[in-house]
Amino acid sequence: MAVREKLLIAVDETETSMHALRYVAQVASGMQEMSICLLHIYPEPPPDYYLKGGTLSAYKEKQDAKAERVFSQAMTILAEAGVSKERLSTDNRFAEGKTISEELLAVRSEGDFGTVVVGKRGVSRTEEFLFGSISNALAQHSVNFTTWIVGSDDY
Amino acid sequence: MIIDWDLYPQEIVPNLKRHRVMKSIRHQPRIFTDTSDFTSITYGDIIHIDGRYFIIVGHTREGRFGIDSQIKPWVPRVNDLMSGERFIIKLVFHETYELTIGQLKVTCFRSPEKEARVLELVNDNPYFMHGRSVLDAADNLVRILDIVDGRRLDTHIAKLGASHEEYMTEHLKEMLVRFLTSVAGIRLLHDNGLKHGDIRRDHIFVNREDTTFRWIDFDYDFYIPERPYAMDLFGLGNVLLFILGKQNFRVGDVVKHPDMGEKVMKTITTNDLSLISQDRIFNLKKLFPYIPDSLNNILLHFSVGTQVFYNSVAEFQDELQQAVDTLP
Numbered sequence A: 001m002a003v004r005e006k007l008l009i010a011v012d013e014t015e016t017s018m019h020a021l022r023y024v025a026q027v028a029s030g031m032q033e034m035s036i037c038l039l040h041i042y043p044e045p046p047p048d049y050y051l052k053g054g055t056l057s058a059y060k061e062k063q064d065a066k067a068e069r070v071f072s073q074a075m076t077i078l079a080e081a082g083v084s085k086e087r088l089s090t091d092n093r094f095a096e097g098k099t100i101s102e103e104l105l106a107v108r109s110e111g112d113f114g115t116v117v118v119g120k121r122g123v124s125r126t127e128e129f130l131f132g133s134i135s136n137a138l139a140q141h142s143v144n145f146t147t148w149i150v151g152s153d154d155y
Numbered sequence B: 001m002i003i004d005w006d007l008y009p010q011e012i013v014p015n016l017k018r019h020r021v022m023k024s025i026r027h028q029p030r031i032f033t034d035t036s037d038f039t040s041i042t043y044g045d046i047i048h049i050d051g052r053y054f055i056i057v058g059h060t061r062e063g064r065f066g067i068d069s070q071i072k073p074w075v076p077r078v079n080d081l082m083s084g085e086r087f088i089i090k091l092v093f094h095e096t097y098e099l100t101i102g103q104l105k106v107t108c109f110r111s112p113e114k115e116a117r118v119l120e121l122v123n124d125n126p127y128f129m130h131g132r133s134v135l136d137a138a139d140n141l142v143r144i145l146d147i148v149d150g151r152r153l154d155t156h157i158a159k160l161g162a163s164h165e166e167y168m169t170e171h172l173k174e175m176l177v178r179f180l181t182s183v184a185g186i187r188l189l190h191d192n193g194l195k196h197g198d199i200r201r202d203h204i205f206v207n208r209e210d211t212t213f214r215w216i217d218f219d220y221d222f223y224i225p226e227r228p229y230a231m232d233l234f235g236l237g238n239v240l241l242f243i244l245g246k247q248n249f250r251v252g253d254v255v256k257h258p259d260m261g262e263k264v265m266k267t268i269t270t271n272d273l274s275l276i277s278q279d280r281i282f283n284l285k286k287l288f289p290y291i292p293d294s295l296n297n298i299l300l301h302f303s304v305g306t307q308v309f310y311n312s313v314a315e316f317q318d319e320l321q322q323a324v325d326t327l328p
């Protein structure tokens, strides 16, 4: 295991994700050695997006703006819990020709992160089969790293 | 009906005069180079695209199961006026609808571009329909399809064997070997980043001449970025279910079946039903105890009770291949 623990947390605009973040803020605030990277990943635009006159650069701009909002919300939560700015970084990625979970795994391995954190929204098995579940995909692949799957409070 | 023949290019007049539709049309055939308003293009009209003249001789029909069929005005049957060849033409029809599964909604839509890309990829592949895509005068992407001379897979299977048991011993292996070529075809699409989009038992045609299975209808598309191919996989499970059962069984069908009835019905639990729609029975072993476990286990991956899902067509294909290899 890496000496300086590097933690990668996947964030989006959902309450599930912010909940996972608050959890990390709680447990990680005391861990001074741990650096935290906030990762936002966005998928390819829907296939009819270009047909309707959309451009890739406009799409990316919109996604960048969205990521900025998510990052600033996340930073506030972490700062309030006493996580210093120097320990934080952000990364916004386009999952081009890949699924979100594939991109997440790629970023994990590129950056050699020892721990990955995701929220879990709790879907039915039917939904999981048809639409996939990032937390499950991650759990399946976490062989040489650790995954925290943070369930929501209501369960 | 008085026809003004001067309205048509000289080259097509002799064949047009002779064409059988001229005997039954009620209006002067019009020539369309812009097919945007497809509902106004009717029987006897001529679509002029790709330097050719296609006269409309009929329309395909909604292939829905049981329900009275309606014509599809965007899918006319045509003859090339010069060569006499028959084709099916698909005109651009931008239709979208919402599919609700559990709490999630998926937007499905028709994509002529996607169908065109599939047609290009499978141009030399015998397990798909073939065709070419051309732009009309208004830049609509029109697909000119070779007709697969044959019938729908479900119609074909329904006629094989007098009983399920006879079908199993006499025909099942051949059906599965053929189906494996269809599965390999879908894998090819996925390997190339494309999906079929509407895998159903009436979208495989059994070619009359050599009984090969051929996929048709590639225009449906939807947006599920995390599991883009799961819908296709689910469709393959449904087709396999039909092939193994020779029909689909809902609980009501079991009750009515002379060899099954209440007794078998009482053994069915929720876990035996389709994971997605919870209507049809996927645990066929309960209906036909002689079905090999290796095949039934593949079906169970698509049932409510499954512990594991297939993540790719390759996984499904491998297990099916193994099961088929061990059949007598």
Ligand SMILES: Nc1ncnc2c1ncn2[C@@H]1O[C@H](COP(=O)(O)OP(=O)(O)OP(=O)(O)O)[C@@H](O)[C@H]1O
Pocket: B060, B061, B062, B063, B072, B075, B088, B129, B130, B145, B146, B147, B148, B149, B198, B202, B205, B216, B217, B218, B219
């Ligand atoms: N290449 C082909 N060879 C023979 N018949 C075909 C072919 N393509 C289509 N058909 C027939 O025409 C019907 C309609 O075509 P197709 O399914 O491609 O249209 P669609 O509008 O996409 O239909 P759907 O409502 O199923 O989405 C088919 O169900 C089939 O009966």
Ligand SMILES: [Mg+2]
Pocket: B063, B203, B217
């Ligand atoms: Mg169809």
